[in-house]
Amino acid sequence: MNGLGNDFIIFDVMDDNTLLPDDISKNMWRNIADRDNPATKGCDQILILRPPLSKGDCFMDILNADGSQAESCGNGTRAVAAYIAKHKGQTNPVIETLGGSLSCAVMPENRVEVTMPAPKFAWTDIPVAEEVKTNGVKLHDDLPPAFLVNVGNPHAVFFASKKTKWMASKFGSDLEMHPLFPQQANINFAQILRDFERATILLHTWERGAGLTKACGTGACATAIAAIELGATRLPDGTLRTEVDIIPPVNRDRNESDIITIRYQPGAETYIMRGPAEFEFDGKVSL
Numbered sequence: 001m002n003g004l005g006n007d008f009i010i011f012d013v014m015d016d017n018t019l020l021p022d023d024i025s026k027n028m029w030r031n032i033a034d035r036d037n038p039a040t041k042g043c044d045q046i047l048i049l050r051p052p053l054s055k056g057d058c059f060m061d062i063l064n065a066d067g068s069q070a071e072s073c074g075n076g077t078r079a080v081a082a083y084i085a086k087h088k089g090q091t092n093p094v095i096e097t098l099g100g101s102l103s104c105a106v107m108p109e110n111r112v113e114v115t116m117p118a119p120k121f122a123w124t125d126i127p128v129a130e131e132v133k134t135n136g137v138k139l140h141d142d143l144p145p146a147f148l149v150n151v152g153n154p155h156a157v158f159f160a161s162k163k164t165k166w167m168a169s170k171f172g173s174d175l176e177m178h179p180l181f182p183q184q185a186n187i188n189f190a191q192i193l194r195d196f197e198r199a200t201i202l203l204h205t206w207e208r209g210a211g212l213t214k215a216c217g218t219g220a221c222a223t224a225i226a227a228i229e230l231g232a233t234r235l236p237d238g239t240l241r242t243e244v245d246i247i248p249p250v251n252r253d254r255n256e257s258d259i260i261t262i263r264y265q266p267g268a269e270t271y272i273m274r275g276p277a278e279f280e281f282d283g284k285v286s287l
């Protein structure tokens with residue numbers, strides 16, 4: 001499945017956790033996620049749907065393409081919600097993750113709305129290795145200060161006035177591993193588009209453990225939150241726009257149905273991420 005081209009291999013062991021051996025090595029996961037694997041065609045993340053730990057419909061284990069574990073995955077959450085709606089008929093699934101329990105609503109054409117827990121801004125929560133002002137941290141001499149936020153997983157957001165794809169390719173890998181991030185971080189390069197009626201941002205994300213992906217759901221959340229918190233979505237009359245459309249690079253035509261919309265009110269306990277999910281193919285892999 002995919003969310004705006006950010007693609008996933010889903011293992012469904014929701015009903016019986018023992019179907020998946022527990023001695024699968026990091027290397028085996030990497031092999032499954034490898035783009036050259038003819039059986040799987042590879043993916044950005046592997047999502048393992050396990051029995052719920054609490055009152056949710058399942059617990060979603062998230063593994064990046066390099067085999068590392070992640071706490072949260074926005075596009076993956078929407079994909080799994082659509083999967084549960086299709087296979088279990090549950091259109092309001094609750095998906096448990098290390099980053100929190102996420103209530104979802106699956107609407108026609110696999111548009112999914114996810115209620116996300118409040119973001120965290122404290123330096124200890126990002127986490128970063130030393131006390132910094134998380135709303136503007138200098139991470140690289142050639143880049144403006146970054147906004148840091150934890151939306152279930154750690155993100156740094158850079159805003160630029162020009163196209164940012166080259167920035168993601170040039171700086172993403174080093175910044176993911178920056179010594180300030182003891183658990184590494186996802187790195188977002190955002191350009192606010194001024195010629196749109198709605199608050200609109202073009203986003204390239206270098207994902208922790210997966211590199212440059214076609215879209216990143218939590219990156220969209222982090223970027224919209226950063227823009228709103230920094231007042232970058234304020235209109236000339238002083239009104240703060242709290243709904244932001246994030247356009248991933250894969251959406252070249254800026255097709256209105258291929259965006260992630262974030263509705264975020266500073267200080268609120270939750271916020272909303274809305275976007276599409278898409279089925280690709282089913283298959284079997286031997287482990």
Ligand SMILES: N[C@@H](CCC[C@H](N)C(=O)O)C(=O)O
Pocket residue numbers: 006044045062064069070071072073074075076153154186207208209210213215216217218219
């Ligand atoms: N693709 C995801 C994010 C997946 C996890 C991330 N790479 C991390 O390590 O935190 C999304 O859509 O949010």
